Amino acid sequence: MSTNSTYIVPCNQNIDLRQAVKNIDALPAMPVIAQKLLALQINADENERQMLMLIEQDPQISAKIIGLSNSAMLGSTRKTTSVKEAAILLGMNRVKSIATGIAIMSLSAKxxxxxxxxxxxxxxxxxxxxxxxxxxxxxxxxxxxxxxxxxxxxxxxxxxxxxxxxxxxxxxxxxxxxxxxxxxxxxxxxxxxxxxxxxxxxxxxxxxxxxxxxxxxxxxxxxxxxxxxxxxxxxxxxxxxxxxxxxxxxxxxxxxxxxxxxxxxxxxxxxxxxxxxxxxxxxxxxxxxxxxxx
Structure with missing residues (x-):
């Protein structure tokens, strides 16, 4: 899968969207971290460690996951300060989906x-x-x-x-x-x-x-x-x-x-x-x- 997400359309020109969406080079590439997270099967300790390491490398994703784990909606009685603690509270699969979603939504910055x-x-x-x-x-x-x-x-x-x-x-x-x-x-x-x-x-x-x-x-x-x-x-x-x-x-x-x-x-x-x-x-x-x- 291509990782090139740069694509510029002249602002004064309408394009054929139905045709353009079929053009693989016109669409943004999925962020690399999201690709890696989706490829991981959370069914072994080693895979869980890989997932946590991936997330910890991204400050934005880490901060949001820690913030969610400390939110009132989850009724937590203690504050988590690390991605690992947050994953224990939220569950590994939920953390994987949250991190994947945040990574994909980060495309909005582009x-x-x-x-x-x-x-x-x-x-x-x-x-x-x-x-x-x-x-x-x-x-x-x-x-x-x-x-x-x-x-x-x-x-x-x-x-x-x-x-x-x-x-x-x-x-x-x-x-x-x-x-x-x-x-x-x-x-x-x-x-x-x-x-x-x-x-x-x-x-x-x-x-x-x-x-x-x-x-x-x-x-x-x-x-x-x-x-x-x-x-x-x-x-x-x-x-x-x-x-x-x-x-x-x-x-x-x-x-x-x-x-x-x-x-x-x-x-x-x-x-x-x-x-x-x-x-x-x-x-x-x-x-x-x-x-x-x-």
Whole structure:
């Protein structure tokens, strides 16, 4: 896999996004540390040591993981001061997914600033990821996905916005300006009008380029259309993201989703709708705590 992530598009020229996303050289390479983390199987002490060494080499990832381990949402009674202590508290697989997500999101530092605010994408992604963990705890154990799968999918679900910023900075800027100006329109409606390809499809193409698992690709592709047949490969996480975005409709990036939540939105995840208000409060609290850490 190429590690060259430099790609410059003239700002005064629109490109064919659907064609460009098929061009491997046009897309950003996955950061090397994320490649190494994904390749590690956390099934032996030596692999765990390798993972911790990788994370410790990156001050940003180390600081965020230690910060998360000390956050109120985890109810820790003592402060951790090292990545190793944080991994013991959080669990090795969860730390791997958090570190991988942070490493991939660090690509936001390589895109031009403008109406697209990378920090808003960070905030939204972290908030959704932790909201999903709250939703997962309310689901029956037999259909509940693993925390590491949930977190990685949550933090990457809108990576298509980064792909757009890489491929066409000008239209990325125009899109986010219009999203701010027309807050009553759904994001996919605006994107279909402006672009050849929406952020959900862009994100899926980037994930496919990075050889991410099929379920992650499906999550990125269908998180705004969870009821289509093609979303099956990413279930139940697709429905979890859809619900989390309704619960946190304007958290970070405002994607203008329909915030109306039906009983079916809960029931499809095996959750009793009578618990909706309690879970909604917990999810909002978790998202705010995640924001304080991110």
């Amino acid at each position: 895109v031009s600033t403008g109406k697209f605010k990378a920090q808003d994408l960070w905030l939204h992604s972290f908030g959704i990821a932790f909201a999903m963990l709250g939703i997962a705890r309310a689901m029956p154990a037999k259909i509940r996905p693993k925390d590491d799968q949930v977190f990685l999918a949550g933090i990457l679900h809108d990576i298509g916005y980064l792909a757009l910023a890489f491929l066409d900075p000008k239209r990325s800027d125009d899109l986010h300006a219009l999203l701010s100006a027309e807050s009553d329109r759904a994001v996919l409606s605006i994107e279909r009008e402006m672009l050849e390809i929406c952020h959900d499809e862009l994100g899926a193409e980037l994930a496919r380029h990075w050889n991410l698992p099929d379920e992650i690709i499906a999550v990125l592709r269908y998180h705004h259309t969870p009821d289509v047949v093609e979303a099956a490969a990413g279930q139940p996480i697709v429905h979890m993201i859809s619900l989390a975005e309704k619960l946190l409709a304007s958290f970070g990036i405002n994607e203008h989703v329909d915030a109306n939540i039906s009983d079916e939105d809960w029931e499809v995840l095996g959750i009793d709708p009578s618990k909706a208000e309690e879970i909604s409060v917990q999810v909002a609290e978790q998202a705010e705590q995640a924001a304080a850490v991110y």
